[in-house]
Amino acid sequence: MTVHTSRSPGPDAAGDGAGRRGTGRGTDPxxxxxxxxxxxxGSGPGADRGSGRGAxxxxxxxxxxxxxxxxxxxRRAVTTHWYAWAMVAPVVAVIGVIIGYPLVRGVYxxxxxxxxxxxERSIGVNHLPATxxxxxxxNYADALTGSQFLSTLGWTLVWTxxxxxxxxxxxxxxxxxxxxxxxxxxxxxxxxxxxxxxPGFVSVFAWRFLYNEDRGFLNRLLAGGGIDAVPWLNDxxxxxxxxxxxxVWLGVPFMMVALLGGLQSIPGELYEAAEMDGAGAWxxxxxxxxxxxxxVSTTVVLLSxxxxxxxxxVIFLLTRGGPGEATQILVTxxxxxxxxxxxxxxxxxxxxxxxxxxLLMLFAAVYRRVLVKQGDTW
Amino acid sequence: MTAxxxxxxxxxxxxxxxxxxxxxxxxxxxxxxxxxxxxxxxxRRSRLASVAxxxxxxxxxxxxxxxxxxxxxxxxKPARYATTTDFFRETTLANYTGLLRDTPFLTxxxxxxLIAALTTLLGVFVAATTGYAVSxxxxxxxxxxxxxxxxxxxxxxxxxxxxxxxxMAGLGLLxxxxxxxxxxxxxxxxxxxxMMKGFFxxxxxxxxxxxxxDGLTPFGTFFRLVLPLARPxxxxxxxxxxxxxxxxxAYASAFMVGDENLTLAGGLQKFVNQYGAQWGPMTxxxxxxxxxxxxxxxFAQRHLVTGVSAGAVKG
Numbered sequence: 001m002t003v004h005t006s007r008s009p010g011p012d013a014a015g016d017g018a019g020r021r022g023t024g025r026g027t028d029p030x031x032x033x034x035x036x037x038x039x040x041x042g043s044g045p046g047a048d049r050g051s052g053r054g055a056x057x058x059x060x061x062x063x064x065x066x067x068x069x070x071x072x073x074x075r076r077a078v079t080t081h082w083y084a085w086a087m088v089a090p091v092v093a094v095i096g097v098i099i100g101y102p103l104v105r106g107v108y109x110x111x112x113x114x115x116x117x118x119x120e121r122s123i124g125v126n127h128l129p130a131t132x133x134x135x136x137x138x139n140y141a142d143a144l145t146g147s148q149f150l151s152t153l154g155w156t157l158v159w160t161x162x163x164x165x166x167x168x169x170x171x172x173x174x175x176x177x178x179x180x181x182x183x184x185x186x187x188x189x190x191x192x193x194x195x196x197x198x199p200g201f202v203s204v205f206a207w208r209f210l211y212n213e214d215r216g217f218l219n220r221l222l223a224g225g226g227i228d229a230v231p232w233l234n235d236x237x238x239x240x241x242x243x244x245x246x247x248v249w250l251g252v253p254f255m256m257v258a259l260l261g262g263l264q265s266i267p268g269e270l271y272e273a274a275e276m277d278g279a280g281a282w283x284x285x286x287x288x289x290x291x292x293x294x295x296v297s298t299t300v301v302l303l304s305x306x307x308x309x310x311x312x313x314v315i316f317l318l319t320r321g322g323p324g325e326a327t328q329i330l331v332t333x334x335x336x337x338x339x340x341x342x343x344x345x346x347x348x349x350x351x352x353x354x355x356x357x358x359l360l361m362l363f364a365a366v367y368r369r370v371l372v373k374q375g376d377t378w
Numbered sequence: 379m380t381a382x383x384x385x386x387x388x389x390x391x392x393x394x395x396x397x398x399x400x401x402x403x404x405x406x407x408x409x410x411x412x413x414x415x416x417x418x419x420x421x422r423r424s425r426l427a428s429v430a431x432x433x434x435x436x437x438x439x440x441x442x443x444x445x446x447x448x449x450x451x452x453x454x455k456p457a458r459y460a461t462t463t464d465f466f467r468e469t470t471l472a473n474y475t476g477l478l479r480d481t482p483f484l485t486x487x488x489x490x491x492l493i494a495a496l497t498t499l500l501g502v503f504v505a506a507t508t509g510y511a512v513s514x515x516x517x518x519x520x521x522x523x524x525x526x527x528x529x530x531x532x533x534x535x536x537x538x539x540x541x542x543x544x545x546m547a548g549l550g551l552l553x554x555x556x557x558x559x560x561x562x563x564x565x566x567x568x569x570x571x572x573m574m575k576g577f578f579x580x581x582x583x584x585x586x587x588x589x590x591x592d593g594l595t596p597f598g599t600f601f602r603l604v605l606p607l608a609r610p611x612x613x614x615x616x617x618x619x620x621x622x623x624x625x626x627x628a629y630a631s632a633f634m635v636g637d638e639n640l641t642l643a644g645g646l647q648k649f650v651n652q653y654g655a656q657w658g659p660m661t662x663x664x665x666x667x668x669x670x671x672x673x674x675x676x677f678a679q680r681h682l683v684t685g686v687s688a689g690a691v692k693g
Contacts, residue, residue: 083596084515087507088523091567094504098564099530102541109540170438177435182428190679191439197675198446199625201643202664205650206445209452209657217448249441306532313627317647338540339632346540353538360532 110139110350116343132347139351148325148333149352153359155240156309156329163247163308168301170248171255176289178256179263189260196253204317207246208233211318236326239319243327247314255300262296263289302367306360330356446668449661457658473662482637483663486645489555489634491670493641494623496559501566501619502612508567509574509611510600514586527568538564539632546633553639561629566619573618577611578604610681617678624671642667 114132121128143149178189195203210217211232219229232242270288279287310331315321321328321336328336330352338349451465453474459467477483511517512524542561543552551557581604589599605612627643634640640648646667649660 081515081517084511084517084520086597087511087515087600088519090504091508091527091571092523094560094563094567095526095530098542098545098560099533099538102538102545103533105541105544106538174435174438177431180431182431182435188435188439192435192442193679194446195442197672197679198668199621199643199671201625201627201646202449202667203445205646205660205664206449208650209661210445210448249445253442303531310532313625316627335539335628335632349540357533361529364532 106350107354109346110354111136112347113138114346114350116346119346135347139347140355143348143351143355149330149355152325152328152330152333155327159240159244159247159327159329160305160308162244163251163311164301164305166244166248167251167255167304168297170252171259172293172297174252174256175259175263176285178260192256193253195250196257200250200313201317203250204246204314207242207249208318211242233319234323236323239323239327243315243318246318247308247311250314251304251308255304258296258300259293262293266292298371302364305363309360310356449664452657453661453665457656473658474666477659477662477666481645481659481663482640483645483659483666485638486640486642487666489639490624490642490667493555493558493562494620496555497562497566497623498616498619500559501563501570502616504563505567505570505574505615505619506605506608506612507600508571509576510578510604512571513575513578514583527571530564530568539628542629543632552633553635557633558626558629558641559623561633562619562623562626565626566622570615570618574608574611574615577608577614581607613678613681617674620674621671624667 111134112132113135114130118130118132120130174192178185178192182188198206213219213229213231213234216232218232222228222230231238233239266288270292271284274284274288309329311329312331312335315327315329315332316335319327321332325333334349334352334356337345337352454469454471455462455464455467456470456472457476508523508527512520546552546557546561549557551560585603585607586596586599589603590596594602625643630641630643631647634644642663646660646663649656649663
């Protein structure tokens with residue numbers, strides 16, 4: 001996903017696009033790509049969109065169809081854009097109305113002291129106008145200097161890093177095993193994907209059932225072995241462990257499936273060649289598997305970091321952030337501000353929301369920069 | 379990186395028409411057969427390694443399946459034995475009949491089904507047109523759109539939920555299916571559009587061109603030629619939209635109130651919070667909720683490997 005976005009910026013965006021098209025059409029994708037890309041680059045920087053398209057075409061067909069008269073080219077471009085715009089219009093409308101406006105409004109709320117008592121509302125037949133005031137950056141100052149935000153952020157980071165790290169490691173391990181030829185592979189695969197097929201909130205309730213301190217299955221099992229009951233969800237430390245375990249359980253199938261797809265796209269010849277050159281299992285893994293998985297793994301790690309950081313249902317349904325505030329992550333705390341405390345504090349909730357967004361965007365930017373520095377092409 | 383993975387995409391999407399397991403087997407088969415040296419390598423795997431491999435996979439499978447299986451088994455036990463560790467005890471369907479007779483479960487189920495179906499239908503349509511436009515056309519605003527779609531996925535529920543709540547209240551859509559459907563589209567569509575774009579990138583452009591030579595408009599080309607070829611993508615997209623809508627908790631809990639308007643995510647919470655923990659009806663409800671999701675999953679799963687990696691690799 002990101003692969004693309006970040007490749008597009010820069011002057012050769014047009015050329016790159018043409019190259020990609022070449023890939024799609026060439027009978028031999030590997031070489032087609034290289035050729036198309038070269039051509040695209042040449043015409044890319046200075047060329048308008050029409051000729052970028054033309055370059056892609058000529059790479060694929062060998063015929064210079066893009067060399068029409070400028071006016072005709074322009075007309076063709078307008079026609080093309082018309083269709084394209086019509087096709088993306090629904091998304092733009094939905095995103096604009098349901099995300100754009102709320103976002104602006106959320107940012108605005110974060111600069112006010114809005115809460116349940118001073119927003120516009122109706123009590124019976126009386127309509128009360130909004131009386132909240134603009135307070136500038138006060139909310140942000142409060143959040144960033146107070147201990148609540150920072151301690152919640154600390155736990156959110158621990159939560160995100162451990163969830164993504166463990167999930168990735170397990171997903172990679174299982175994907176590697178499933179990529180071998182073993183008996184019953186498709187059965188294993190079906191079983192391992194199962195947590196993905198069950199709706200998240202059902203699984204979370206299932207886990208809550210297992211974790212139950214007095215009568216849950218896990219403690220019964222421990223009691224059978226003569227071990228004292230573990231307060232899975234009632235002790236701050238155990239609760240943290242428990243929510244991470246559940247999230248890992250939920251996340252492994254996606255990771256495994258994505259990495260398995262990546263593994264299957266690594267040509268087997270590479271392994272054979274390495275083996276002939278005397279590379280051991282670890283060396284093959286280190287120098288073929290890992291680089292081959294890089295594109296997929298950078299994407300899934302980015303995505304799952306974002307998802308985990310904002311993972312609302314697991315925390316909300318498993319512990320509601322408890323015991324105390326021990327497992328409260330930023331998102332659940334922000335939700336609590338606007339829906340669970342009284343009076344509802346819309347301003348603080350929005351402030352936390354904006355801070356979450358800023359943190360994630362910073363993360364994405366840094367992540368991308370690090371990858372680019374390491375010489376990644378995306 | 380992309381270059382290494384990209385050449386394989388056409389082949390990877392090829393076998394996806396057949397079943398997934400077969401497809402993946404073909405994938406490695408193709409890798410292992412040509413040299414002939416890979417097969418001996420596998421045969422050389424020691425008995426010990428083989429046992430270890432199967433043990434690990436079995437343990438992992440048990441961990442993956444057990445919580446779900448346990449819920450299923452519990453739902454078949456009388457409520458008073460719900461917390462026993464026996465796998466079977468006086469197997470009965472009492473929990474199910476009780477659930478259907480004494481609780482508004484069917485109403486919740488209907489609400490969820492309606493919302494999920496509408497979200498899937500609209501989500502697939504919108505994501506497909508967007509994905510196609512982004513894959514095929516270069517147009518002003520394309521890069522901005524793609525960035526927006528990516529950044530949208532980072533939006534925390536928390537920053538949007540209050541303003542969306544206010545908008546829905548203003549439009550009179552609180553407690554209505556339409557309000558949730560629109561909200562879910564904003565979650566499902568950005569990701570789905572990216573995935574569809576990955577799929578459309580694997581459909582050769584000659585197909586579009588031949589369609590246009592034959593006099594189809596770009597819309598005609600899209601609906602009659604390209605869309606049918608991107609069926610795996612549609613399956614994955616539909617799956618994702620459905621699961622998103624079926625399992626969403628935060629918006630559903632906030633927007634829907636009153637027993638008759640709840641979706642399943644909201645309804646299920648009632649069993650645990652309001653009356654203490656009623657494990658009997660709750661486990662029965664869980665099973666009934668999981669079934670539609672599992673059916674959808676079954677249809678989509680053979681495309682999942684292709685779908686996720688196509689989306690990820692081709693971006």
